[in-house]
Structures are given as C-alpha cells and as structure tokens.
Amino acid sequence: ATLHRLWPEIEKVVKQEVAMAKLGVGESGTGWQLFAEDGEMRMYRREEEVDGMVVDPLKAVHVVKGITGRELCHYFFNPQYRYDWETTLEHMNVLETISEDTLIFHQTHKRIWPASQRDVVFWSHLRRLPNDQDRDGPDIWTVVNNSTEHPDHPANAGKCVRIFLTVCLLCQTRVDPPKAGAPVSRDDITCKITYCSVVNPGGWAPASVLRAVYKREYPKFLKRFTAYVKNQTKDKPIMY
C-alpha cells in the first residue's frame, strides 16, 4: 500500500484526524455543544455552515465494557458486517482493495425526505497505533474514512447528490488486572470510543431537516453499532 497514489493523503489525514480525536471537547465555550446523552455516551456538535449548507462537525465520546478497540474497528471497517449495523445504508460496494487494511467504498444512503438521495465514495483505512499513555497497555485502534474520487463513480452523475465526509473512529482499550492468577475476562475490559465526523451534504438540504436527522441518527448509530459488536464478540476469544 505504500506505493498506492493515495498513500501520502491517507498518512496525512490519519495523523490529523487521530490528533483531533485525541483532543477532548474542552471546557464549555470551546464551541462544542452537548446535544445528546445516553448513559456513558456524550454527543457534541458545532454549528457550522459552508456556502449556506450545514456541515456541523460532530464529536461523540462513549465508554463501553467488554469489547476492545481492535474488535470495534474490525466490525466498523470490514464490509461484510456493514448492513448489520448501518441503518441508513441502502447500497454498499467495495470499489478497490488497496491493501488488507485499506479499501475504497461507494455507498448510497436512504433518502431523507424532502432532500434528494445521497451517495458517497471514500477510502477507509484501519490502523493500529502505539498506546502513548501506557506503553504496556493495549494498542490504540482507529478507522479513518475520507471522501475521495473514483473514475467508476463520478460525483453527481446519477440520481444521487454526492456528499463529502471525513470520519474517525478512535478506540482506546483498558484492561483492569483481574484477581491474582485469574485470566483476563471481558469483565476486565473497557474501551473509550471517540467518533468524529464532518459530513458535507453536497447539495442544498434544509438546515432544520439535516440537524434533525443528525440529532436522531448519530446517537442511534453509535448505540446500535456498539451493541452489535458486544453481541458479536460476547462468546469469542478477546481480540486485542
């Protein structure tokens, strides 16, 4: 994959997105406004418009027990599971397999009335990062999705409006030492998840409709996705 034309961009965007995801939401007043809470999940957004279009950056933080960051990123990255947890997905296609940890996707998403239907083309990269806080601790895992062009799917050539997105799922795992001599079980594992996304809807859509959709869909997505991974892994050996 080091020879692929996209490699320099992938390296740059992954470094940028991981650095951003590691930044907290800071004290209130840094522009991040809490818009949804559910147990350990906190969802923040900044209200931003580009050319009159809502592109509200989103940052979600969540803490889940019993699964590792590698497991979360495995089920987020691999196409064969996507229809199980991505409820707004209508169609998904892998356009290119750059390497075992780097794919290019085309996806069409269900139409959100009254806006027209959207599609997206993005590269997706799965990366293991050293745990900079605790050298002996489990590695950090991330998946970064970033819009890209592809000759087979030129933007706005069909019925769909092309959206542009950058998404980062960053997962930091903690293992609490079990009782002396006991093996580590899923009860000893905690994963801190940061999910950042910026979606440019690509064409005009009513700000009120988009903000309502994000307010409804993002909390639903993160709850459904983490519950899906817990269910998929509960009887399997732990993947670090």
Ligand SMILES: CCCc1ccc(-c2ccc(S(=O)(=O)CCO)cc2)cc1[C@H]1C[C@H]1c1ccccn1
């Ligand atoms: C007008 C924009 C419509 C729209 C297009 C696309 C997406 C979207 C695409 C990809 C990803 S992902 O994190 O890369 C996971 C792979 O699918 C997340 C979101 C979301 C929305 C909107 C429908 C909303 C939404 C928000 C959150 C989750 C799912 N859907």
